Amino acid sequence: MQVNYLVSYTKRSLLALVLLSATPLAFAADVLGVACQTPPPVHCAEGDCASKTAVGGNVTEPGSGREYFLDYPCDLQPGEDVLFVLNIHGAGSIGNWQRHYFPAMDYKDDYKLVVATPTAAGSASMGGGSGVRVWTPQADDAHLQAITEQVIGAFGAENIKSFWLAGHSQGGMTSRRIVCSDFFADKVDGMLSLSGGRIGQAPFxxxxxxxxxxGSPPPSRPRGMAEETLPDCNFSHIFAIGEYEIESLPDASPWAERYQCDARKHTRVVDTEPGWLYDTGRAGYPVWGREARLGTADIYEYPNCSDGRVVADVVRLDKGHTEGLEPNVTKRIVELMVSASGGKIQSM
Incomplete structure (x- = not known):
């Protein structure tokens, strides 16, 4: 799922950024050497984003010397609970692109989010072409584990109410690969797949x-799907997808069945502002993504799951693979994440 992430940040309410920037910091202490900022550091505004995407991060993971971004609430008080999100980009992308594709950082203060967003080191040849940055076990798994341990140590295991993996495209597939691994199985409370595959497949x-x-479509893929093996550990699961990416959304979920959830409920979220970015190199191609714009998303939630789990599907109408998530649908996804049970790290 290669993405040539040429970056363009869309016009968004600059007034909101001005108001946020005027908010005084309530949490004076640095975390891992990062002074809290609202808006978050290296945040895009109209017309100034191309240079910002090349910035690797504001924290160094000492084992590898690689940088990643850390965003956290500026009004965080000692002993206050947080939701920790490891935000993983897709193939060919970079951490700061992912921060703006799924901009959970914009809600860090409202929902007490700690968001770590790294950049992959690995590369692979895609379709015989040149190497593309992707997440690989050899180059990146230890780095993701070290980031997790560094963040847990900085905020305290007892203060992390919930821990989520969030991944776009190949980052979502990476989340699926590692979620039940020896390191993550007893830590991860939820997995958000952003166009990275659904548990209970929704065929692309x-x-x-x-x-x-x-500009022509890629070659057709082999039809049919291999039999799916469900993960063997427990966590909440949210799947978000663009309408043009899948043939259809299944009307049932084996993950909802696992947790004896009630029949799914449908609501909608309407956005009057666009997301931050899109893939300008392939603008106009609907499957891969057109220009970021306002929109509507269908939310299908399976309520009352056992153990407080959350299982939900989000279909963004008239969207493809790379348009950044709009503010209201981002907020709704964050609300679902916050509402889910957690505590794996706290109980370690």
Missing amino acids: VDNFGPPLPD
Whole structure:
């Protein structure tokens, strides 16, 4: 799922950023050498984003010397609980792109979020072409584990109410690969897959993938799906997808069945402002993503799951693979994450 992440940040309410920037900091102490900022550091505003995407982060993971971004609430009080999100980008992307694709950082103060957003070191040849930055076990698993341990140590295991993996595209597939690993199985409370595959498969469209250089669709993929093996550990699961990426959304969920959830309920979220970014290199190709714009999202939640789990699907109408999430649908996803049970790290 290669993405050539040429970056363009859309016009968004700059007034909101001005108001946030005027908010005084209530939490004076630095965490891992990062002084809290609202708006978050290296945050995009209209017309100044191309240079910002090259910034690797504001925290160094000491084992590898690699940087990642850390965003946390500026009004955090000693002993206060937080929700920790490890935010993982897709193939060919970079951490600061992911921060703006799924901008949980914009809600860090309201929902007490700690968001760590790294950049992959690994690379792979995609379709015989040049190497593309992807998450690989050899180059990146130890780094993701070290970030997790560093953040837990900084905020205290007893203060992390819930821990979520969030991943876009190949980052979502990476989340699925590691969620039940020896390191993460007893820590992760939830997994958010952003166009990275659903538990209880939602088949991608036949021409899914970036267009060819001449703008034509990629070659057709083999039809049919292999039998799915469900993960063997327990966690909440939210799946978010663009309408044009999948053939259809299944009307049932084996993950909801596992937790004896009630029949799914449908609501909608309307956004009058666009997301922050999109893939300008392939603008106009609907499967991969057009220009970021306002929109509507269908929310399908399976309520009353056992053990306080959350299982939900989010379908963003008239959207493809790379348009950044709009503010209200981002907020709704964060609310679902916050509402889920947690405590794995606290109980360690």
